[in-house]
Amino acid sequence: MALNDTDEGRTLRIGVYPGTFDPITLGHLDIIRRGAKLVDRLIIGVTTNPSKNPMFTPEERMATVRREIDTLGIPNVEVVGFNALLMKFARRQGASVIVRGLRAVADFEYEYQMAGMNQQLDNEIETIFLMADVCLQPIASKLVKEIALFGGDIADFVSPAVRQDVIRRVDELGRLGEY
Template sequence: MTGPRTGIYPGTFDPVTLGHADIIRRASKLVDRLIVGVTTNPSKQPLFSAAERQDMVRREVGALGLGNVEVQGFDALLVKFARRMNAGILIRGLRAVADFEYEYQMAGMNQQIDHSIETVFLMADVSLQPIASKLVKEIALFGGDIAPFVSPQVAADLIARVQSVGLRGEY
């Protein structure tokens, strides 16, 4: 593949966490152009719409001040999206062994579909490894403190959404 090295960091980002921001920041150093692909996942029921998640990620990327990062929404097979974006690298963040098992299987499937696209795994920063969007949402839904896991603006967005759908527990 000639031209700039383009990578895609895909995810649902519901919501985008400090762990995601760390991977974005670090991945931006490995490629000339990084596309954060905000996608849908049929097995997940997001709290935020696709447009809201894209806006949230754009705002967080803007705060990082990274000139080579853009945000694109997609609802397609990842490899097809990568081809459309002329990307030869898929960036995947890993927190734990359980992540690796799933991501390893996905990388193998993607390689079977298109062997020209490489998957690169980035380990989450040790201080950010426990953070998962699913857990952040659960903490918020039960009125817990999410400040250590997301930016202040994402925390405000998430708290507002939780208040609109109703808390599940007591403070």
């Protein structure tokens, strides 16, 4: 479905929520749940980021995100992988909105700059920011991976299924320390 596709004669509002989701956290799921209420269709764009060192392959991340979305039972969400400029991907999906989550002031500064650059690339696509739930604000995929690699418990930051996925991967990679 593209932006000009209709649902009972009206134009659908399509949003894209991009990220690496390595791994998907409770914070990501909160933004997905809330973002899905704002659009007719929310596309979770699972991407690669050359500046990040992923724990999971793109295919594994997409499968995990799909599983988590199915568990939540949100019908208007789909998962699509991409490896391109976000605005080109959003345009191909027929999106009119980019959804981004914010945790702290540092996130805002980065996201504000990114939104400005994206607007220069395509001023027809708006960026909306959703503040993370207060209890989820400290959660970051990078920190979840570090905690797991050092043998810490990540149960408060990810779903039980994702926790098991991360533990399995850490067992394959080997823990970094005992303390």
